[in-house]
Amino acid sequence: MSGSEIPSELTGWFAGRGWRVRRHQAEMLAASNAGHHALLVADTGAGKTLAGFLPTLAAFCPSWGEAPPDGLHTLYVSPLKALAHDVQRNLLTPVEEIGLPIRIETRSGDTPSDRKKRQRSRPPHVLLTTPESLSLLLSYPDSHELFAGLKRVVIDEVHAFATGKRGDLLALALSRLQAIAPDMRRTALSATVADPEGFRAWLAPWGEIDAVELVEGERGAPPEVEILLPEEASVPWGGHAAIWAIPQLYDVIRRNRTTLVFTNTRFLAEYIFQELWDANEDNLPIAIHHGSLSKEARRKVEGAMARGELRALVATASLDLGVDWGDIDCVVQMGAPKGSSRLLQRIGRANHRLDQPSRALLVPGNRFEFLEAQAAKDAVDQGQRDGEDFRPGGLDVLAQHVMACACSAPFEERTLLAEVRSSLAYSWVDETVWERVLTFVATGGYALRAYDKFKRISRDPDGTWRLTHPEHAQRHRMNAGIIVDSEMIEIRFRNGRSLGKVEEQFAASLRTGDTFRFAGMDLEVESLRDLDLIVRAARKSATIPSYMGLRLPLTTHLADRVRAILVDRVGWARFPDDVREWLEVQDWRSQLPGPENLLVESFPHAKRHYTVYYTFTGWNANQSLGMLITKRMEQQGLLPGGFVANDYSLAVWGLKPVVDPAPLLSPDILTHEFMDWVQDSHLLRRAFREVAVISGLVERQHPGKRKSGKQVTFSTDLIYDVLRKYEPDHLLIEAAWADARARMTDIGRLGDLLDTAADRLVHVELDRVSPLAVPVLVMIGRESVPQGAVDEELLLEAESLAGMAMGVGRQADQVDEEEG
Structure with missing residues (x-):
């Protein structure tokens, strides 16, 4: 597509910044103009988010005619709250500089209730949200009015949730939105899709895969990945924290403007942060970010990072995806990467520009992790990605969706079944399975049907289902969701200020006077009140909360690469002496x-x-x-x-x-x-x-x-x-x-x-x-x-x-x- 086919306001804005409209960005606009759905697979830093929003920005450009009417025009769905807020920050720049009449807002579990209520009565033109918040929006009686004029849905980092239960929930929501707004077009974005055809099928309304255009982005500069090795010792035999690397890692932080340090668990984030802070003789601004910190703490860190005020940030998967901080010089992966796609995603946080290579350091905790790091590095160097397979949608998610639909309005069972089956995840649902799901939502099942508390919907003689009592809608909205973490306890100071959450199991093990470290602070327990852990500042503590939930799986692709490395005796020459000798003695004995x-x-x-x-x-x-x-x-x-x-x-x-x-x-x-x-x-x-x-x-x-x-x-x-x-x-x-x-x-x-x-x-x-x-x-x-x-x-x-x-x-x- 030539530049003349893009609104002059947009081409002028690109030129004013010394940029050009990239081929894949123009192709995304062309796909939208042709009425197609689209899947964009492009390297980090290729301007994927802007490509996804280009049709929306174009629609509001005066040179394209009259701007769309007030109401929700584009829905952006993100797997992470932080990503939605980051996109809002970056999207406001072209909107404000061009002067487009577009209102952009976010909606998640952190959004105040008064703003949520106002968003339903006076929605913005662009709403940035998560699958769970979208599902809740669809449960309100006014959802048909809210989404009736919806033109586009943009799904960012689609690889992060499409193959899991959050993807099931989103697939059902897309089917519902398509029924409400038949002209709506779907767009998905990712840098690390290993199976584009599988994701095209997931994105499309069932049986319409040809309506999803695959757009592949321009290739960027290959990343520069190195494995950090001990300077004066050997690669450890055991352990996962890689604390041997703290002095060398601190030197890396001192040499760079900003370093992003990824860990695989919240415990390790706190632990590595503590070790770095102890080594921080220059008193550099180093921060921590993970999902258990309070909303205020996360926002504060994200803002400081965006303003370039931090020299280092230790984070978990809470910042894996899409966050655009261009001043990051180096990404460090502490411990095993577990998958080449995950590693590519994390590496992409550095420089975040297509024409500049992203720099990354892999820090193995032990010798097997060294082999895994080498396998991941090889995969990244060769552009190989891995990912999870699609599987049938979960029946528990389907039951939640049925209840959300009932909260919105009475539904006819055959109509809703056709809508549900229009998604790939639930195309397998036949009338027998559907009847079992409806019976469960209506009564709890045969063994539980005697209990009134489980009777949530009832069927009219004409096949219409409706709520048995309006209070069920409120209870559904209070409890709906897909992420079922271990139960968490709020950590608060006596004045009520929240620091975040720890698992109930950890909190229950604490007694008054016990100390622990959280959010980089040493805390002493004052009391445990209901679901609040009351604390005060303490002297140094060595105890860090551990969490049960997250253990990143080793992908099959990476496991196969490690096995191939083990028998590639010629390739051992590139390994450190101690690792090579380890394999040689194993081979001999x-x-x-x-x-x-x-x-x-x-x-x-x-x-x-x-x-x-x-x-x-x-x-x-x-x-x-x-x-x-x-x-x-x-x-x-x-x-x-x-x-x-x-x-x-x-x-x-x-x-x-x-x-x-x-x-x-x-x-x-x-x-x-x-x-x-x-x-x-x-x-x-x-x-x-x-x-x-x-x-x-x-x-x-x-x-x-x-x-x-x-x-x-x-x-x-x-x-x-x-x-x-x-x-x-x-x-x-x-x-x-x-x-x-x-x-x-x-x-x-x-x-x-x-x-x-x-x-x-x-x-x-x-x-x-x-x-x-x-x-x-x-x-x-x-x-x-x-x-x-x-x-x-x-x-x-x-x-x-x-x-x-x-x-x-x-x-x-x-x-x-x-x-x-």
């Missing part, structure tokens, strides 16, 4: 796990017999496999003592040796032991708690009161036991099983492993621990301790094991050979 084999090692140690399985299936799958193998070992009389897992391997020990591991890895373990284990473990109960909350069966919030985590757990456990006994095929039991199999245990990857185990199994029996087994063995006895807190102890333990596996053991073998 045992074998190496590669793409074509499943290595299992057995050896005695400390009067116990150990078996290590090198699965590379991720922590979740390895945890599940550990549970299953120990159960089968019990049946075989092998007297198992326990197991420990990381992303790469599983170590199991017992009083008797495993002579043949093949029977322990037979695929039928998933149909026998797995079923029994899940039924009897907390796993299914936890999954049921989540689907019960998402579906609206159990409510966390009541007017003026919020249930504690214990109360929610008690309620869901009680209902779970009733359904297990009287209605085992209940809709939510089915939904909980789907979650337990897929999300919580990575059962798909585990099934693939076991299906091929018999053909790929290589069992090596050793007389002592192998070099490759050291990283997992040093975690024994410490696996429940927050990552980072025990790194010093791990180093001491690792030195002892490493001496046996590498130094002392190798010398002994050489003596034996010489005497022979």
